[in-house]
Amino acid sequence: MVxxxxxxxxxxxxxxxxEREVNYEPGELLEQAARAGIDRLCVVSPxxxxxxxxxxxxxxxxxxxxxxxxxxxxxxxxxxxGRLRAMLxxxxxxxxxxxVRSDGPPTRELLDAxxxxxxxxxxxxxxxxxxxxxxxxxxxxxxxxxxxxILPHLGQYRSAVWWAHVEAIDLVKRHRMFMWxxxxxxx
Numbered sequence: 001m002v003x004x005x006x007x008x009x010x011x012x013x014x015x016x017x018x019e020r021e022v023n024y025e026p027g028e029l030l031e032q033a034a035r036a037g038i039d040r041l042c043v044v045s046p047x048x049x050x051x052x053x054x055x056x057x058x059x060x061x062x063x064x065x066x067x068x069x070x071x072x073x074x075x076x077x078x079x080x081x082g083r084l085r086a087m088l089x090x091x092x093x094x095x096x097x098x099x100v101r102s103d104g105p106p107t108r109e110l111l112d113a114x115x116x117x118x119x120x121x122x123x124x125x126x127x128x129x130x131x132x133x134x135x136x137x138x139x140x141x142x143x144x145x146x147x148x149x150i151l152p153h154l155g156q157y158r159s160a161v162w163w164a165h166v167e168a169i170d171l172v173k174r175h176r177m178f179m180w181x182x183x184x185x186x187x
Contacts, residue, residue, distance in 0.1 A: 013048065039068075082109070
């Protein structure tokens with residue numbers, strides 16, 4: 001089975017630079033996945049000021065395409081502080097979303113909620129000249145060993161520097177919690 005670990009559906013602003021308004025239609029995404037031989041897609045909304053509504057939309061579309069789509073919530077730990085646990089409880093337990101993407105550095109509140117709900121966390125740390133995204137995960141993995149993290153793009157979007165990939169591979173070897181399987185699939 002081929003699973004795309006993060007695709008976008010819905011309206012909002014792109015995650016990548018340059019930012020622009022987008023509207024990713026579910027039907028078009030499913031057609032592209034079929035042409036590419038992708039069996040299932042993990043989907044999140046683009047950036048938005050209203051993640052509650054965006055996550056409801058993602059859950060609705062995923063319910064309509066249960067055999068193809070796996071919904072992930074998106075939250076900004078800085079702007080939604082104090083409300084994350086309650087929102088994620090509803091989104092996971094009632095709406096069927098299966099992970100959370102952090103739009104901003106994950107806070108203890110977000111990571112504690114992910115631990116309690118046993119859901120993976122997706123985060124894109126910003127790359128600096130001295131620090132790869134994988135280095136953020138070393139700290140988070142040591143503090144939150146029961147959280148599964150999904151490290152997009154093997155730690156470096158667009159493969160700008162090779163050493164970021166090497167650090168990400170080393171990270172996965174050291175911390176087995178980066179292995180995440182869908183229920184019913186082989187580990």
